[in-house]
Amino acid sequence: xxxxxxxxxxxxxxxxxxxxxxxxxxxxxxxxxxxxxxxxxxxxxxxxxxxxxxxxxxxxxxxxxxxxxxxxxxxxxxxxxxxxxxxxxxxxxxxxxxxxxxxxxxxxxxxxxxxxxxxxxxxxxxxxxxxxxxxxxxx
Amino acid sequence: xxxxxxxxxxxxxxxxxxxxxxxxxxxxxxxxxxxxxxxxxxxxxxxxxxxxxxxxxxxxxxxxxxxxxxxxxxxxxxxxxxxxxxxxxxxxxxxxxxxxxxxxxxxxxxxxxxxxxxxxxxxxxxxxxxxxxxxxxxxxxxxxxxxxxxxxxxxxxxxxxxxxxxxxxxxxxxxxxxxxxxxxxxxxxxxxxxxxxxxxxxxxxxxxxxxxxxxxxxxxxxxxxxxxxxxxxxxxxxxxxxxxxxxxxxxxxxxxxxxxxxxxxxxxxxxxxxxxxxxxxxxxxxxxxxxxxxxxxxxxxxxxxxxxxxxxxxxxxxxxxxxxxxxxxxxxxxxxxxxxxxxxxxxxxxxxxxxxxxxx
Numbered sequence: 001x002x003x004x005x006x007x008x009x010x011x012x013x014x015x016x017x018x019x020x021x022x023x024x025x026x027x028x029x030x031x032x033x034x035x036x037x038x039x040x041x042x043x044x045x046x047x048x049x050x051x052x053x054x055x056x057x058x059x060x061x062x063x064x065x066x067x068x069x070x071x072x073x074x075x076x077x078x079x080x081x082x083x084x085x086x087x088x089x090x091x092x093x094x095x096x097x098x099x100x101x102x103x104x105x106x107x108x109x110x111x112x113x114x115x116x117x118x119x120x121x122x123x124x125x126x127x128x129x130x131x132x133x134x135x136x137x138x139x
Numbered sequence: 140x141x142x143x144x145x146x147x148x149x150x151x152x153x154x155x156x157x158x159x160x161x162x163x164x165x166x167x168x169x170x171x172x173x174x175x176x177x178x179x180x181x182x183x184x185x186x187x188x189x190x191x192x193x194x195x196x197x198x199x200x201x202x203x204x205x206x207x208x209x210x211x212x213x214x215x216x217x218x219x220x221x222x223x224x225x226x227x228x229x230x231x232x233x234x235x236x237x238x239x240x241x242x243x244x245x246x247x248x249x250x251x252x253x254x255x256x257x258x259x260x261x262x263x264x265x266x267x268x269x270x271x272x273x274x275x276x277x278x279x280x281x282x283x284x285x286x287x288x289x290x291x292x293x294x295x296x297x298x299x300x301x302x303x304x305x306x307x308x309x310x311x312x313x314x315x316x317x318x319x320x321x322x323x324x325x326x327x328x329x330x331x332x333x334x335x336x337x338x339x340x341x342x343x344x345x346x347x348x349x350x351x352x353x354x355x356x357x358x359x360x361x362x363x364x365x366x367x368x369x370x371x372x373x374x375x376x377x378x379x380x381x382x383x384x385x386x387x388x389x390x391x392x393x394x395x396x397x398x399x400x401x402x403x404x405x406x407x408x409x410x411x412x413x414x415x416x417x418x419x420x421x422x423x424x425x426x427x428x429x430x431x432x433x434x435x436x437x438x439x440x441x442x443x444x445x446x447x448x449x450x451x452x453x454x455x456x457x458x459x460x461x462x463x464x465x466x467x468x469x470x471x472x473x474x475x476x477x478x479x480x481x482x483x484x485x486x487x488x489x490x491x492x493x494x495x496x497x498x499x
Contacts, residue, residue: 025431026219050361051348053461055432055445068445070432070461075366077432098348101469102461 004028004076007047011078014043027070027077037069040080041092041099049073051098056106059083065110088113107131141169146483148177154251155494159487163480171475173468178498183458190453191217191291191426199285201460202496204247207240208437209444209460210289215369216446217291219431221424227413229293230370235304235408236279236288237370237435238401242311243272244438245394245401248491249319252391255485256332264318268311275307293418301409308409312402323395333388337474337486340385347470351440351463352397353490356382356389363436375407387489394491426450430457439463439491462496 008021008028015035021028032040044051049071057066064085071078082089091114092099103114108122111131122128147158156177162170182201189197198209211233218224225233250265273283280286280296288294298304323329339349344357354361362379364372380396382389428450434443440463447457467490474486 025429026216027432048345050345052441052443052466053445053459055430055457055459057447057457068430068432070443070445072361072366072441075363077367077434079432097346098466098469101465 003074007073007076008078011043011047014046015040027079029079029081032080032082036090037080037082037092038090038095040069041096044071044078045095047073049078051096052077054099054102054106056110056112058110065112067106067112084112087111088115090115091117093117140164144480148174153484154488155492157492157494159483161475161480161483166480168475168478168480168483171472173471175468175494175497178494180499182499183460186455186458188454191455194455194458195289195291196287198458198460199287201462201499202493203284204244204493205240205437205439205496206285207236207288208435208442210287211237212433212435212442212444213446213458214289214291215433215435216431216444217426219433220426220429220446220448221291222427223292223419223424225293225418226416227371228297228415229417231408231412232294232298232417233289233370234372234375235298235405236276236286236294238405238408239272239276239279241401241438242398243269243276244491245398246272246315246319248394248488249323251488252485255488256329258328258332261319261322268314268319271307271311271314275304275311278307279304290418291424293416295418297417298409298412301412305406305409308402308405312399312406315398315402320395320399323391329391330388332485333391333489334384334386336387336482337478337489338384338386339470339474341383343470343473344385347466347473349440349467349470351436351438351467352390352393353467353470354440355380356393357385358383363434363441367434369435371408374411375404377404387485390489426452437463439493439496440467460499462493462499464490464493464497468492468497
C-alpha cells in the first residue's frame with residue numbers, strides 16, 4: 001500500500017466515508033455523501049492538507065451549481081465536489097482562513113451564499129447585485 | 140489617535156492598481172484592508188467563448204510577466220482531457236522556458252525591490268540583466284513577453300542550437316553570480332532595509348495557505364516541482380531554497396537562491412535535451428467530458444487551472460484559474476501589522492504581487 005493510498009484512506013476513515021477515492025483529471029476525488037463541507041474541512045485541517053481553491057460551475061438549466069474544493073496533501077491534489085440546488089453552502093472561512101477571498105469571489109461571480117459569513121460591499125460595482133460576472137444572464 | 144491612510148489604487152509606490160486602507164497610529168500601521176478588482180477583465184468568462192486554439196492565446200494574456208505559466212498549466216489540463224502526452228523533447232523545452240521565465244520574473248522583482256529600498260544602482264543593474272534574459276527568450280521563441288511556446292501536446296518552437304542558448308545562460312549566470320546575488324545576500328543596504336520587516340510567521344503562512352517564495356521564506360518547503368513533479372522536473376536535480384525568517388530579507392534570499400537553482404535546471408535541461416519531436420504527431424484529438432485540474436510552480440508560486448470540457452465542444456465549459464498572488468495577497472495584512480508606514484510599499488512588493496493575475 002502506497003503512502004498516498006494510506007493518507008487518503010485515513011481521511012476517509014476519519015470522515016466515516018466508505019466510498020473509495022477516485023483518481024481522475026489529475027486529482028483524487030472523494031464523494032462527500034452526507035458529510036458537510038465543514039466536516040471535511042476539519043479533517044483536512046487535521047491531516048495538514050493545504051487549502052487551494054474553490055471552483056464554481058453553473059450546471060445546465062435548473063440543475064443549480066457545483067462547487068469543487070481543492071486541497072494539497074504532500075503533493076497530491078485532492079478534490080471534493082458539492083452540488084448545490086439552492087446555490088448556498090456553509091462557509092468554511094472561520095475554520096479555514098485561506099478560503100476567505102475565494103468564497104468572496106465565488107459569491108460575487110456566481111451569487112453563491114456562503115452561510116455564516118459576511119461580505120464587504122463590492123468595490124467597483126457598489127450597490128450592484130452579486131452574481132452577474134460569470135452567471136449566465138437571461139435577457 | 141489612529142487615522143486612516145489610503146494608498147492606491149493608483150500610487151507611485153504600487154506597480155499595479157490596488158488599494159490599501161491603512162489604519163495607523165503615528166507612523167505605525169495597526170491594520171490594513173486590501174482591495175483588489177481594479178484589473179478585472181472577465182477572462183474566465185471570455186475563455187468560455189474561445190475555442191481550444193484561441194483560449195491558449197487568451198490565457199497567455201492573464202499576466203504580462205508569467206505569461207508562459209498560464210499556457211503551460213492550461214495545456215497540461217487540456218492534455219489530460221485529450222489523453223495527449225507531449226514528447227520528451229517538448230517536456231524539456233517547457234522546463235527551459237519556464238525556468239527562463241522564473242529568472243526574468245525574479246530579476247524584475249529584484250529591480251523593483253531595489254528601487255523601493257532606495258537602491259537605484261541595483262535597480263538599473265537588475266533591469267539590464269533582465270533585458271538579457273528576455274533576449275534569450277526571444278532567441279528561443281521569437282517573443283519577449285508572450286512567448287506562445289505551448290500548444291496541446293507539446294511546444295510550438297524547437298531549441299535548434301542548445302549550445303548557443305547554453306552559452307547565453309552561462310554568461311547570464313556569471314553576471315548574476317557577480318552582481319545581484321552577492322549584493323542582495325551580503326550588502327548592508329539590503330540587510331538593513333529588509334531584515335525584520337514585514338514578518339509572516341510560519342503559523343500564519345500555514346493558516347493563510349500561502350505559496351511559492353513567500354511560503355518558502357516562512358519556513359515551508361513546498362514546491363510543486365518537487366512535491367508533484369511535472370514535465371521533465373523529475374529527471375533534473377535542484378534544491379528548494381527555504382529560509383525561516385519570514386521577513387522581506389528572507390523573501391529576498393529565497394528568490395536570490397532560486398535564481399541560481401533555475402540556472403542549474405536550465406543548464407541540465409539544455410545538456411540533456413533529448414532528440415525527437417516537439418509535439419505529438421498529427422493534428423487529431425478529441426476532448427472527453429470532464430474536469431481536469433493541473434498545477435505548476437510559477438515564479439510567484441503554485442498556479443492551478445481547473446478546466447472543464449464537454450465532448451464535442453470546441454470551447455471549454457469552464458476555466459478557473461487560482462493564481463499565486465490570489466493565495467498570498469490576504470497575508471499582507473499580517474505582514475503589515477506593526478510595520479512602519481514607510482515600509483508599506485516594500486512589504487507589499489516583497490510578495491512579488493501580480494494584480495493582473497489576481498483579478499483576471
